[in-house]
Amino acid sequence: MSELEITVLPALSDNYFYLLKDTATGTTAVVDPPVVDDVLEQLGADGKLDLIIATHHHGDHTAGIEALKAKTGARVIGPAAEADKIPAIDEQLAEGDSVSVGEATARVFETPGHTAGHMSLYFEDSKALFCADTLFALGCGRLFEGTPAQMWDSLSKFSDLPDDTRVYCGHEYTLSNAQFAVTVDPENEELEQRLAQIEELRANDQPTIPSTLGEERRTNPFLRAADPAIRAHLGMESASDAEVFGEIRHRKDNA
């Protein structure tokens, strides 16, 4: 049992990346670094970085990898399904594999949809999910390389994780996601309250990350395709969950 110290780091216009430290061993990892200097600064005097984790190949999550590896000697790990697009990758991961950051261990989920080989990591002891551009606070990633059915299947892989799992996603898109969410789930009071909280956080330039999986289950329409009120609102009472999800994604793309 080992709990990670997790630092949320903003980068570029709206990206988040994460520094993980296993306090028991001092092992450090970075998830999806788009930049270099901010990481080196966070590492402090000894500059020790053991692991660089890539969730998917997009440049706004991978641009810092090569230089960070060169400066620190960290090992680069990422999804086997897009290993040819991840810079300087040393180790390839697939569904069910595990990743160790010192004594903290994560389970690998293949979560295709946003990209064809996107992966997510779940650290059970820390109850922390790193899902990058698969699941956002109140949203989900755009389907650049996958189908709605594939993304629905990917999101469904998180359904066994506990409600108090913290969700560390790849972007600060929460306010626009919330403004869209109320259009498909207009009678959801908790969502209404969450929108107000998010407006206040963003007005003060505060991050909305991490949320919890429980909050997402209750308020994120992309996890709520089975919800009767949403289905009724969309006139899709007899459609499959994946079809309802696909309609919500389609509406968001055109919002």
Ligand SMILES: [Zn+2]
């Ligand atoms: Zn992406």
